[in-house]
Amino acid sequence: MAVYRFRVTFEDNEEVYREIDIKSTQNFEDFHNVIVQSIGFDNLHDASFYISDDYYRKGDEITLRPISDDEKELRALKKMPLKRQMNKCKMAALIDDPHQKFVYVYDLKTGWTFLVELLKIVPDDAKVNYPKCVKSIGESPKQYKANNLAAPAADEDDFDDEDEPHADDEAYASAHSEDETALLEGEEGEEEVAEEEEESAEEDDFGASEFDDSDHFSEGKEDY
Helix, strand or coil: CCEEEEEEEECCEEEEEEEEEEECCCEHHHHHHHHHHHHCCCCCCCEEEEEECCCCCEEEEEECCCCCHHHHHHHHHCCCCCEEEHHHCEHHHHCCCCCCEEEEEECCCCCEEEEEEEEEEECCCCCCCCCEEEEEECCCCCCCCCCCCCCCCCCHHHHHHHHCCCHHHHHHHHHHHHHHHHHHHHHHHHHHHHHHHHHHHHHHHHHHHHHHHHHHHHHHHHHC
16 A cells, blocks of 8 residues: 655745655545644644645645535536545545645635645555654744734833822922912011001101191190
């Protein structure tokens, strides 16, 4: 029984790849499962293989999800490329070239893309549990990339600043209060001075009045 050895390479980084052995009688869903396991991704998303040419241009699709009869009829009616289902398609059915190539896309929303190439056919080993990753080069990138960074936690001091005055604020308030006190004291002092001046003026007027009256009195006595 033939065993295919494929190299599966990250499209964005050719230095990170896995070599995987899989039997010709196993299907593309088996291949999908071992790829996801070998790169350390979860197995929670949809995926597809695409038969490709030497330039990795996508052709017919082999999908993980089931294909409904309506979709089959629609694709046939519109003469769209064939679409197969992974668990119903054996590896040997689509190997037409000694260096057969596929494009593998995992998680169609994020679009993790891998270039898959058949390297060679190796002898079947009865002791090996296929499919199997036989070579792992490079560290896989993180599957989930943070798109939105959480806003930094607000410092309690920031809120304290708004509710409680700084020492400088207290000093300012104190100085402001002292200024007001001094101003009030100044105004009171001015009022007291004004009152004293007014009283002094009244006394002067009273004294002058008495002096005039005495003069008139004296003049009256002389007349007598």
